[in-house]
Amino acid sequence: MLVVTCIKQVPDTTQVKVDPETGTLIREGVPFIINPFDIHALEESLRLKDRFGFRVAVLSMGPPNTEVTLRKALALGVDQAILLSDRAFGGADTLATSKVLAEAVRRLSEQEDVGIVITGKQTIDGDTAQVGPGIATRLGYQQLTLVDNIENVDLHANKITARRKLEGRHERVESKLPVLISVVRSINRPRYPTVPMRLMAEDAEVILWDNQVMGLDPETIGLNGSATQVRKIFSPERDKGEILGDGAADLGKAVQLLVSKLVEKDLLHI
Amino acid sequence: MSPNVTAFAIVFAAAILFFIWSVYRRFRLIALGQPDNRFDAIGRRIWNMLFFAFGQRRVVKRTFGINHFILFWCFIILMIANVEFLLHGLFSQQIALSKLPDGTYHTLTTVFDIVSILALVTVVIAMGRRLLFPPSYIDAKSRDAFFILSMVAMLMIAFFGLHGAEIANGVEKAEDYMPISNAVASGIFDGVSTNSLDTWAETFWWIHAIVLLGFLNYLPYSKHMHVLTAIPNCFFKSLDKVNTQPREGFKQGNSFGAGQVSELSWKGLFDSYSCTECGRCTDICPATSTGKKLNPRLVIHDIKVNLLKNESVLTNSGKQVSLPLIGDNHEGSVSEEVLWACTTCGACMEVCPVFIEHVPRIVDMRRHLVEMKAKFPEELLTFFENMEQRSNPWGIAPTERIKWTADIEVKPFEAGQTEYLFYVGCAGALDSRARRVTMSTAKILDTAGVSWGILGKEELCCGDSLRRLGNEYVFDRMVQENIKMFEAKGVKRIVTQCPHCFSTFKNDYRQYGIDLEVIHHTELIDRLIKSGKLNLKSERNGFGNIVFHDSCYLGRYNEVYEAPRHAVASATGHDIHEMHNHLDKSFCCGAGGGRMWMEESPGQKNINVARTEEALANNPKTICVCCPYCMTMFEDGLKDKDADTNVQVLDMAEIVAESLK
Numbered sequence: 065m066l067v068v069t070c071i072k073q074v075p076d077t078t079q080v081k082v083d084p085e086t087g088t089l090i091r092e093g094v095p096f097i098i099n100p101f102d103i104h105a106l107e108e109s110l111r112l113k114d115r116f117g118f119r120v121a122v123l124s125m126g127p128p129n130t131e132v133t134l135r136k137a138l139a140l141g142v143d144q145a146i147l148l149s150d151r152a153f154g155g156a157d158t159l160a161t162s163k164v165l166a167e168a169v170r171r172l173s174e175q176e177d178v179g180i181v182i183t184g185k186q187t188i189d190g191d192t193a194q195v196g197p198g199i200a201t202r203l204g205y206q207q208l209t210l211v212d213n214i215e216n217v218d219l220h221a222n223k224i225t226a227r228r229k230l231e232g233r234h235e236r237v238e239s240k241l242p243v244l245i246s247v248v249r250s251i252n253r254p255r256y257p258t259v260p261m262r263l264m265a266e267d268a269e270v271i272l273w274d275n276q277v278m279g280l281d282p283e284t285i286g287l288n289g290s291a292t293q294v295r296k297i298f299s300p301e302r303d304k305g306e307i308l309g310d311g312a313a314d315l316g317k318a319v320q321l322l323v324s325k326l327v328e329k330d331l332l333h334i
Numbered sequence: 335m336s337p338n339v340t341a342f343a344i345v346f347a348a349a350i351l352f353f354i355w356s357v358y359r360r361f362r363l364i365a366l367g368q369p370d371n372r373f374d375a376i377g378r379r380i381w382n383m384l385f386f387a388f389g390q391r392r393v394v395k396r397t398f399g400i401n402h403f404i405l406f407w408c409f410i411i412l413m414i415a416n417v418e419f420l421l422h423g424l425f426s427q428q429i430a431l432s433k434l435p436d437g438t439y440h441t442l443t444t445v446f447d448i449v450s451i452l453a454l455v456t457v458v459i460a461m462g463r464r465l466l467f468p469p470s471y472i473d474a475k476s477r478d479a480f481f482i483l484s485m486v487a488m489l490m491i492a493f494f495g496l497h498g499a500e501i502a503n504g505v506e507k508a509e510d511y512m513p514i515s516n517a518v519a520s521g522i523f524d525g526v527s528t529n530s531l532d533t534w535a536e537t538f539w540w541i542h543a544i545v546l547l548g549f550l551n552y553l554p555y556s557k558h559m560h561v562l563t564a565i566p567n568c569f570f571k572s573l574d575k576v577n578t579q580p581r582e583g584f585k586q587g588n589s590f591g592a593g594q595v596s597e598l599s600w601k602g603l604f605d606s607y608s609c610t611e612c613g614r615c616t617d618i619c620p621a622t623s624t625g626k627k628l629n630p631r632l633v634i635h636d637i638k639v640n641l642l643k644n645e646s647v648l649t650n651s652g653k654q655v656s657l658p659l660i661g662d663n664h665e666g667s668v669s670e671e672v673l674w675a676c677t678t679c680g681a682c683m684e685v686c687p688v689f690i691e692h693v694p695r696i697v698d699m700r701r702h703l704v705e706m707k708a709k710f711p712e713e714l715l716t717f718f719e720n721m722e723q724r725s726n727p728w729g730i731a732p733t734e735r736i737k738w739t740a741d742i743e744v745k746p747f748e749a750g751q752t753e754y755l756f757y758v759g760c761a762g763a764l765d766s767r768a769r770r771v772t773m774s775t776a777k778i779l780d781t782a783g784v785s786w787g788i789l790g791k792e793e794l795c796c797g798d799s800l801r802r803l804g805n806e807y808v809f810d811r812m813v814q815e816n817i818k819m820f821e822a823k824g825v826k827r828i829v830t831q832c833p834h835c836f837s838t839f840k841n842d843y844r845q846y847g848i849d850l851e852v853i854h855h856t857e858l859i860d861r862l863i864k865s866g867k868l869n870l871k872s873e874r875n876g877f878g879n880i881v882f883h884d885s886c887y888l889g890r891y892n893e894v895y896e897a898p899r900h901a902v903a904s905a906t907g908h909d910i911h912e913m914h915n916h917l918d919k920s921f922c923c924g925a926g927g928g929r930m931w932m933e934e935s936p937g938q939k940n941i942n943v944a945r946t947e948e949a950l951a952n953n954p955k956t957i958c959v960c961c962p963y964c965m966t967m968f969e970d971g972l973k974d975k976d977a978d979t980n981v982q983v984l985d986m987a988e989i990v991a992e993s994l995k
């Protein structure tokens with residue numbers, strides 16, 4: 065049975081700045097990284113492989129250089145890496161993205177039963193957290209978002225027990241397979257690739273599925289298939305900060321001042 | 335005296351055959367190690383052997399080493415006597431020293447007599463030291479040591495017994511030239527009948543013969559193997575001061591680092607045979623002395639035990655090694671905890687009289703853990719990822735590297751326009767405290783009119799910690815990127831303010847065939863002072879008493895000792911104060927070898943606290959360092975000791991910059 069992990073290559077957002085003139089992201093020279101949440105999704109899929117003997121396939125939609133990210137996944141131990149890349153996929157919003165990813169999962173399920181699809185909770189560039197649920201909806205899978213622990217997978221009974229991490233509480237849930245899971249970062253500590261695996265991954269095959277393979281209607285994918293469009297990107301105006309008290313002279317007083325300010329602004333309750 | 339030749343010939347043949355077999359068994363295992371070229375530059379190697387083995391240069395660095403020096407030379411001289419003894423036993427008619435011209439014979443007998451008593455005295459002293467003043471860092475009461483010392487003593491006693499009896503019997507023509515044997519003859523054998531004297535002589539002869547052959551055969555099975563291997567080990571010693579690790583070839587199918595003993599270089603195995611168990615490495619190791627499980631002597635010992643215990647598996651090719659090289663809590667395996675405790679400070683290698691290379695072996699094993707097993711202390715995961723993604727230890731955005739230039743004008747490096755590349759380094763660019771050192775260095779360079787530029791946002795990490803931590807794969811990638819950039823930009827001369835960048839560019843990068851002139855800021859600043867380019871106040875200012883700390887990667891690894899001392903003295907008009915452990919005996923701050931990025935085990939004393947205490951013993955107002963890691967370690971140490979309000983830590987560049995007129 066297959067676990068499919070969807071990962072995204074994102075610009076290292078800590079290094080991205082907005083060009084105030086043109087209202088676009090300055091991506092020049094900014095390195096790409098695996099979306100930090102997706103690293104945990106990947107790790108969890110590998111743990112499922114170790115624990116229950118799943119095979120792991122990883123999907124990523126993006127420009128051709130996404131291959132680098134997929135090789136990293138291969139170095140960590142996934143069995144199959146598929147790059148979804150085509151000009152027609154470009155400029156997609158969450159709706160159009162989930163359409164392509166869902167189709168890819170469906171194609172994989174023609175070869176082998178898909179038990180679990182795992183994604184990160186959200187990406188650090190879009191921050192929507194919609195793509196995972198979108199995939200589940202299109203495929204008619206169950207969905208468990210914000211999972212921080214997969215307790216068990218019962219392959220005979222075809223069900224999974226997991227814990228969801230919600231605001232101030234946990235939820236222990238059981239679901240039928242196939243299921244889509246989105247994970248939070250606390251679910252695991254990612255592993256580190258060994259050198260033999262890295263070397264293997266340098267030569268391993270990354271399968272390319274473009275739209276010729278996928279055969280999706282160009283009007284329903286990419287920019288054309290997107291329901292939303294980004295009009296402008298800008299850095300919000302920020303009020304000037306304020307220096308409270310004189311910490312060097314009287315630290316205790318300065319802290320007290322800070323605490324009272326926070327309480328005043330309803331940011332702290334005491 | 336001549337024994338029964340047939341009886342002796344049998345004993346002799348058996349002993350020699352057994353010895354050859356033992357040595358063959360031991361050396362056959364060495365051949366299983368990995369290739370390592372130690373036969374280059376023969377001239378230099380022979381010189382090293384003469385100087386360090388026969389000259390015992392390192393042995394005598396400790397007072398008690400003089401005892402060993404004397405015993406060693408007694409041995410060498412008595413070798414002539416013993417060879418003659420054995421040959422004479424076999425061919426009594428043909429071979430005898432007494433056949434030499436009288437003058438020569440008399441001289442030799444005198445020498446042997448005196449040397450034998452000297453040897454006996456040194457043995458008694460050695461035993462006395464072990465019994466009465468046992469040093470903590472050796473296994474003073476070891477059976478092995480006493481057994482071998484007793485054997486040497488017995489040899490000498492038999493020598494005097496034999497010659498005393500012969501003199502008393504009137505059959506030794508050189509009797510007047512052997513003062514000690516003569517005294518034995520008159521003191522012990524006076525009045526003993528000729529017959530009995532014959533029996534005594536024969537008994538002592540046999541004791542001498544059997545102890546001698548026994549000694550020879552005992553060597554390969556004890557720590558005294560070093561008698562056979564220490565001299566060649568000095569010949570094979572690394573010719574570079576720095577034991578940079580060899581590069582690894584990243585090809586599929588290769589294995590990386592050493593997870594089993596045969597994956598170590600043959601020299602690493604030979605080292606393990608050469609350990610004299612003198613314990614000097616243990617005594618000086620900062621990890622051992624702060625209660626960590628690491629003991630460099632035992633690392634070498636475990637390699638030896640592992641090799642010997644796996645003998646049958648290793649020689650019957652095909653089978654797997656039965657005792658793991660890296661494993662917990664048993665003799666013959668080195669634990670992971672031990673491997674991660676090393677700061678690669680190199681103190682152990684600096685003091686080892688026979689040039690054993692501890693650090694490369696430790697890094698070999700770390701490589702195995704990181705590269706083959708992806709197993710390392712948790713905190714290193716973030717470190718490794720930061721290095722790979724952002725090329726700095728903290729994972730800070732590379733754009734921040736130019737933050738320190740906000741208020742001053744700094745040129746980008748451009749070949750032809752700027753002479754030096756000032757390689758600021760991760761700490762110098764990103765750590766707020768170290769940035770102040772960077773500013774000071776920049777100020778000094780500008781004042782002296784040095785032409786320099788930086789790489790700014792494009793600067794990458796040099797990779798030092800990665801290499802010492804055994805992450806050679808990522809290090810290798812990083813070096814190649816750096817070299818590509820240096821070549822593209824035409825970088826030839828680099829000045830660094832971090833001894834780690836300095837040593838890595840200077841020594842490790844050389845393995846990649848790039849020719850860089852690398853200079854540490856302490857050397858450059860001192861040069862500027864000496865050439866009169868800097869006008870200094872030569873006043874104490876607010877520095878007060880300055881105590882100086884030698885960084886391992888500056889001092890021990892690259893022998894930069896004098897420059898910072900002279901520069902500080904010129905700047906302040908006062909010499910620095912030396913800590914108890916200084917120059918090549920300096921005690922690590924605790925941050926080297928990637929330890930900077932690891933937690934110290936709870937419940938043990940921190941190395942930086944131990945070193946800070948040593949500094950505080952000099953009552954300083956200022957602790958002067960030359961390294962951003964040392965800076966952090968001392969600042970933390972001072973906080974730990976609640977001394978951070980009275981004592982400051984300054985980089986040597988800060989002291990000079992503040993002393994500019």
Ligand code: SF4
Nearest residue numbers: 619676677679680682
């Ligand atoms: S390098 Fe330093 S820390 Fe490591 S074993 Fe040698 S003396 Fe100890």
Ligand code: SF4
Nearest residue numbers: 609610612613615686
């Ligand atoms: S390794 Fe060197 S310093 Fe350490 S005990 Fe052996 S011979 Fe002595």
